[in-house]
Amino acid sequence: MSNGDRPLSPHLQIYEFSWTMAFSIIHRATGVGLAGGTLLMVWWLMALADGPASFDLVQSVVGSWFGLLCLLGWTWALFYHLCNGIRHLFWDTGRGFELNTARDSGYVVCAASVVLTGLTWLTGMAMGALL
């Protein structure tokens, strides 16, 4: 049997931009970013197991402006991936695929990820100030 004359789906640039496609690729991008973030988690744990000198080095790197910027990015990526992951789990039940619903749930995910990131950092700064 020959399948050579089957139609091909159009390439990405043919489609008009929609927010649902942006939400989709951001989910993948944040997933890959978080995979990079696990390197910091492993470094942090290994340093803790190694001793105070190693641990203080990690803390000083994380506490630098670049470290804090990475941490802020990872916080948002984590909350986005978490919230959008819950959106995906909801889709797995077969619900929420209507165009308006899928778009609106994406807006909710974006808003929630920003709000949760803000709350986390405000709490973190308050805690840091207390200690």
Added chain:
Amino acid sequence: MSLRSPLGRVRGLGSAKTGTDHFWAQRVTAVALVPLTLWFVYALLSLAGADYATVSAWLRSPVNAVLMLALIVATFHHMQLGLQVVIEDYIHGEGIKIACLMIMKGGSLLLAVAAAFAVLKVAFGG
């Protein structure tokens, strides 16, 4: 009418060459990671600015150590499943694809073992 090819019917598998194991494992780890991730963020917040002695003492608590180990297992399993799909989507040469998958899966396993070892070493008072 079936849309499956004769060969596909004989083998009983689609082009993915496996059943639904990957899909299910990704969902199960995702569900596990919802509470574990929230707990981890809460834990890091409670440790914000803490020194070596405080963080070590926190990880020596059995509940924290066990939850960290669960987080590590779920995280790295979920991570390698997700990265596998990314590699399969964007890398088309069969040889380079298999090489990338091996490096990624081996690296994920190594990171998971390192993280788990570190937790156990601290938890057991090392």
